[in-house]
Amino acid sequence: MVHIVDTRLLDRIRHYGAFNVDACFNCGNCTAVCPLSEDDANFPRRLIRFGQVGMEDRLLASRELWLCYYCGQCSQTCPRQADPGRYMAAARRYAIARYDPTGxxxxxxxxxxxxxxxxxxxxxxxxxxxxxxxxxxxxxxxxxxxxxxxxxxxxxxxxxxxxxxxxxxxxxxxxxxxxxxxxxxxxxxxxxxxxxxxxxxxxxxxxxxxxxxxxxxxxxxxxxxxxxxxxxxxxxxxxxxxxxxxxxxxxxxxxxxxxxxxxxxxxxxxxxxxxxxxxxxxxxxxxxxxxxxxxxxxxxxxxxxxxxxxxxxxxxxxxxxxxxxxxxxxxxxxxxxxxxxxxxxxxxxxxxxxxxxxxxxxxxxxxxxxxxxxxxxxxxxxxxxxxxxxx
Ligand code: SF4
Ligand code: SF4
Structure with a gap:
């Protein structure tokens, strides 16, 4: 399957919440600390990558997007203040807007x-x-x-x-x-x-x-x-x-x-x-x-x-x-x-x-x-x- 890379994806998600995942250096701390992240549900880091590399289809298809309840633990422990929890919340709002045909x-x-x-x-x-x-x-x-x-x-x-x-x-x-x-x-x-x-x-x-x-x-x-x-x-x-x-x-x-x-x-x-x-x-x-x-x-x-x-x-x-x-x-x-x-x-x-x-x-x-x-x-x-x- 060919993935369409959308270089503006992060900017478009920012319309739905402020976060700073540009600062993320992929250390994995957020995934380690997230109480819901398991072998088969590796997040929020994976979803941050989808946003960074512009893979909208993978982001919208992910189960993890809907598993996160925005407890904020990942944001509190992120060494780069990238605010991954807030990114997850914004990505969910983005997904709801993408599924809404009325705008x-x-x-x-x-x-x-x-x-x-x-x-x-x-x-x-x-x-x-x-x-x-x-x-x-x-x-x-x-x-x-x-x-x-x-x-x-x-x-x-x-x-x-x-x-x-x-x-x-x-x-x-x-x-x-x-x-x-x-x-x-x-x-x-x-x-x-x-x-x-x-x-x-x-x-x-x-x-x-x-x-x-x-x-x-x-x-x-x-x-x-x-x-x-x-x-x-x-x-x-x-x-x-x-x-x-x-x-x-x-x-x-x-x-x-x-x-x-x-x-x-x-x-x-x-x-x-x-x-x-x-x-x-x-x-x-x-x-x-x-x-x-x-x-x-x-x-x-x-x-x-x-x-x-x-x-x-x-x-x-x-x-x-x-x-x-x-x-x-x-x-x-x-x-x-x-x-x-x-x-x-x-x-x-x-x-x-x-x-x-x-x-x-x-x-x-x-x-x-x-x-x-x-x-x-x-x-x-x-x-x-x-x-x-x-x-
Ligand atoms: S803890 Fe912060 S810097 Fe590390 S992977 Fe998660 S968002 Fe990126
Ligand atoms: S906000 Fe979401 S991704 Fe972050 S630790 Fe809580 S459940 Fe996990």
């Missing part, structure tokens, strides 16, 4: 102006769209779906899911293409046997939902904290909280008659409340840490990262407020406006999913799945009996 990811990563411009335009569009069809506010009881027709919100949701699904499919196709190209470049035949798929899936799900490698990363720090404050637990709370909220929204979408009032024990509401509390905990700790310990954790937090966490927090808080208003008598205009804000923020969150940092929730398990599947296919090929020779 929105690049705009949002570039500056706070770009991030806010995208958010304001998107929100304004959906506010106008929903208010275009507004009805009356019922002052006796909360009836949001009379104010903004439930069918309109339902149909808008379907449209949003279709657009987001197509964007995600485009990203998935790019990841698959890069990983398979890199596997073929090794010269060995690439097989993806269906029999190996469950094992590969299990590995990707375990790594992603239980964050076993992140825990390993945290366990090796010399500054142990209570488990519920460790970065892996906070990250897990945000991830599970968001997945729970997505599940509750989907449940409501499929099973709840539009505008109906339900008990707190109704499955969709129960899941939503528990997931909301979990997300609230994770987001509060993550934001608090970014504020109070910026050099210890998240040294490379960009405006887009702050923005996404704040957008999630605002969605959760307005969701709880909207839930409360349903049970209060004589709702005021504040109740209707808060619920409208919640609906628009939730739509924004879904629309921005494939183009923001949150896209790693899709690309990480996908890359892990593909790499493990290719590995298992290669092992199966090596142990398969040779085909009988033709007479």
């Amino acid at each position: 929105i990811s690049r705009v949002m990563s570039g500056s706070w102006v770009g991030t806010l411009a995208v958010f304001v335009l998107l929100s304004a569009f959906f506010v106008i769209w929903l208010l275009w069809h507004q009805g009356d506010m019922n002052g006796q009881r909360m009836a949001f779906f009379d104010y903004i027709p439930g069918e309109l919100i339902h149909d808008t949701g379907i449209g949003v899911f279709v657009v987001v699904g197509l964007l995600m499919l485009a990203g998935v196709a790019s990841v698959v293409r890069h990983v398979l190209q890199a596997a073929r470049a090794t010269g060995r035949p690439v097989q993806l046997p269906l029999a190996a798929l469950p094992a590969a899936l299990g590995y990707a799900i375990r790594e992603s939902l239980a964050q076993s490698r992140y825990r390993q990363c945290d366990d090796e720090t010399d500054d142990p904290e209570p488990w519920f404050l460790r970065p892996w637990a906070v990250h897990l709370a945000i991830l599970w909280g968001f997945l729970g909220l997505l599940a509750a929204t989907t449940w409501d979408f499929l099973f709840k008659p539009i505008g109906s009032h339900v008990s707190l024990l109704y499955p969709g509401r129960l899941i939503g409340t528990l997931a909301g509390l979990m997300a609230l905990y994770g987001l509060t700790v993550a934001l608090w840490r970014r504020l109070t310990q910026p050099t210890k954790y998240y040294a490379d937090t960009r405006f887009a990262d702050w923005f996404f966490l704040l957008l999630m927090l605002a969605t959760v808080l307005t969701g709880f407020a909207a839930e409360l208003f349903v049970y209060l008598p004589r709702p005021s205009a504040v109740a209707y406006v808060t619920t409208l804000v919640h609906v628009v923020l939730a739509i924004d969150l879904i629309v921005l999913l494939p183009v923001t940092k949150f896209a790693h929730a899709l690309y990480r398990p996908l890359a892990l799945l593909l790499h493990r599947w290719v590995e298992l296919g290669a092992q199966a090929g090596a142990t398969a009996p040779a085909a009988p020779e033709k007479a």
